[in-house]
Amino acid sequence: MAETSLSLADLGPRICILGPSNSGKSTLADAIGRKAGLQVVHLDQLHHMPGTHWMPRPTEEFHALHDGAIMQDHWVIEGNYSSCMPSRFARASGVILLDVSTVRSLGRYLRRTWFERGRIGGLENAGERVTWEMIRYIAFSSSGKRRNYAALVERLMLPCVFASSSAAIHRLYTAWSLERR
Structure with a gap:
């Protein structure tokens, strides 16, 4: 998948941001x-209960919150959670x-x-x-998931922007006149 030069407007009013853990999805x-x-x-x-140390909500509750969010007309959603991807992509206008x-x-983690x-x-x-569980997750799950996400996005019939490095992400901020907090 090659990097593209789509404008932010080309992605439309409902944008999904995917990527490995600690890749900059939330900030973007x-x-x-x-x-x-x-x-x-x-x-x-x-997905997680507020005020906890990352304790997951019951699956049905998370899916209901997710489905409520994607039914809105204008959003940018960051995160993966593959169980919800089909419904999210069905509503998305860009990725x-x-x-x-x-x-x-x-390093970011x-x-x-x-x-x-x-x-x-x-x-x-x-x-x-810092937890060993999260370090193991990033170190051993990321490469396989990165390949899976790239293959998945390749099949989508949506405008897609691919940023393959921190420098490419920085170029998006510059091209789209985005500001980090």
């Missing part, structure tokens, strides 16, 4: 939401796929847990901490 969604006036939905916040390296994802407080897309009143 926030910047796009502010720029384009779209409601920002962080799937981690829907952004971030594909940073596993090493970059691990360590930085955000050690140095950032109140990160965009995090759970309210839930502290971040």
Whole structure:
């Protein structure tokens, strides 16, 4: 999949952002939401109970929250959660796929847990901490999932932007005049 030069407007009013853990999905969604006036939905916040250390909601409750969010007319949703992808893609008008390296994802994970407080897309009143479970997930699941997401997006009949590195993501911010918080 080659990187594209679509404008932000080309992606329409309902944008999905996919990518490996700690690739910058939440920050990009926030910047796009502010720029384009779209409601920002962080799937981690829907999937997990607020005020907990990432305790998942019951599946039916998460799916109901997800389905309610995608029924809105204008949104940017960041996160993967493959069980909900078919319904999300059916409503989406465009997709952004971030594909940073596993090493970059691990570095971002360590930085955000050690140095950032109140990160965009995090759970309210839930502290971040480094866990071996998350390190293993990023280190050993990311490469396979990255290939699967790329293949999935290739089959979609939607406008798609592919950013294959941190530099490519930075170019999106510049091209679309986006600002990070």
